[in-house]
Amino acid sequence: MMGSRFRFILTIFFVSTYLVQKGSSQNVVAVKVQNLFKMQHGLGWPHTLRVAQGNEALLKLDRTLEQQNSCEITPPSGLTFNINSPPSTRYTKWTDGCGVRVRNVTMNDEGRWRLTANGSNKLTGWTELFVEESKTSYSASPISLQDGQTEAKIELTTLENSYCLVKKPFAESSLVPGQCSVTLDRTTRAIQGVWNVQLGLPGQIVELELQRQITVETERLDVGYVTDKIENKMHLYCNILHTSKNITFCRFQKSSENIGYNVVDGLSDGRHSYYGEGFAKKHCGITIEKPTAKDYGTWRCSVGVQMWEGTTIRSQPPMQALVSVAPDTRSSRIARELQNSEMEDIRTIFVQKNMTFTIMCRASISLSYCWFQHPNGTQYTPGRLETDDQLFWYTGENLQVGDCGISFAHVTSEDAGKWTCHMGPREQLGVEIIDSVFLRVTGPLAANKKEVVANIGGSATLFCHTANGNRPLEYCRFLSPTFVGIRVDQSVSESSAILNRYYFTPNRSLDYGDCSLTINPVYEEDIGEWTCAALINEEILESRDHITVYASVASAPQFTAGIVGMSVGVVLLLVALAGVLWYRRYRPTFPWSRTRAPSSMNNFSMNTRTSNASSLESDRSN
DSSP: HHHHHHHHHHHHHOOOOOOOHHHHHHTTOOOOOSSHHHHBBBEESSSEEEEEETOOEEEEEESSOTTTOEEEOOOOOOOOOOSSSSTTTEEEOSSSEEEEEOOOOOOGGGGEEEEESSSSSSSEEEEEEEEEEOOOOOOOOOEEEEEEEEEEEEOOOOOSSEEEEEEEESSOEEEESSSSSEEEEEEGGOOOOOEEEEEEOOOOOOEEEEEEEEEOOOOOEEEEEETTTTTTEEEEEEEEEOOOOEEEEEEEEEEOSSSSEOOOOBBEEEESSEEEGGGTOOOOEEEEEEEOOOOEEEEEEEEEEEEEEETTEEEEEEEEEEEEEESHHHHHHHHHHHHHHHHOOEEEEEEETSEEEEEEEEEESSSEEEEEEEETOOEEOOOOOTEEEEEEEESSSOOOGTTTEESSSSSGGGOOEEEEEEEEEETSSSOOEEEEEEEEOOSEEEEOOOOEEOOOOOEEEEEESSSSSSSOEEEEEEOOTOOOOOOOTTOOGGGOOOOTTTOOOOOOOOTTTTEEEEEOOOOOOEEEEEEEEETTOOOSOEEEEEEEEEEEEEHHHHHHHHHHHHHHHHHHHHHHHHHHHHHHHOOOOOOTOOSOOOOHHHHHHHHHHHHHHHHHHHHOOO
């Protein structure tokens, strides 16, 4: 209707212009029009009015006629009536002049309303009435935004409105003139939730209240697998969600294998081919035909990406994740992971005092987060390294591939002990995956085990290596409990053992910082404290550590036989000495003895003979 009116006005204007130009033949006087729009409306107020259905329209002449005796209203239907005697209760007089109140406006009321005031003279004006559909509700799908998006314009409605009042979650309200839209400097997940909006709509007094659900999606990899038992196929997928990046390559690799698969749509090697709807839809996947037991387990997917930076397309670091394929459920798999972590021996890492150190844990599934517990109970959650004076930071490829690592700027003796790393699976709520690492603060060279239990006649290994990773050694030597010095390297094997029983432990190397001695067989003289010593490359002073070798319970009788025999001898000797001392002090008196304390055995014999002779002489005399 609005367009029709303007076309009508323009038509009048051009016809008038044409007639003026042809005035000589048409006998028309040229009139200079200052305001054609106002002239057409005359004295009607408002000139145009938009009213929603069910609301009221208030129309009048913008001038009051002196000595007015009547006010005639002509609606779009053409039926003229006096406002003092309206045809229905929908029409009542409005204002002291010539005006009308139209209640409960309907679509039939749309059009031109003419008002005429009669009195001392006559005034006529008209108002163009436009009837709008009443808006009592508004519904729309949730608005999805990308996390980190800059200068994001959010169109809250498609309705034509004069203004809107926007109430965001956890933020102050804002009044927006005109079209209801909001521009954010940067989107974050903090703006998520229900936004309340109040609209000022044309033709309605009461504002329209509506709600819009705002979601902020973070760029991420959607990973998983699908098994097709009918076709005997297995599909692994690694798709990028909520991104403006483009995929440049798609790669899958079994964690236990050394070779991977470059997956391209339309290409196959007979068993492996592309799975998905194409790189254009950010899909990266692989199909494995006739999967075997070797195809189950953990796979790593790598997705190459690039994006616009200004006017240039630049490659970005590949996005990676782990896909765990197993017949059992994820919950049982995580439980098994927990059980395996508890059954494994605690790893030990060796760090030189005041040096930087790293603790690394790994999971076979993608992680959302990880944190570490210090031996004293303090908790650390690693973040990105951003400043040189940062005390600790995240170490590893990324959480998506299961890497959970933390590095500290320096270590002290208080950091020694059992560290625990806690890992939260990305696709599973519940119990965290736990791993433990034992940290030892040592010198440059450290013994792997400070105490070694050995069997006499068996074999034992004494192992020292460099702290803070692998550093080459210039030489490696050991000192036995009997102060026998032994130098070994990889050239000393079991077949060329020193003293036929000392040789360098196989599969170890001085180049990797290993100083290791194998003793086979172990003798009694090997029981005790050993010293391992080495000169680390590019260092001046020799480094060393100590290892104590103990005899096992099984070999203790053999090892202690000499000690027991000697102990028994010492006990017997002590008993004999105690007997002699007792005899000297408490010797008893026998019937044939006349002397209480003979000086010697000879005196004892002589006294005995003398006593016997005297007895014989007495017998004879009797």
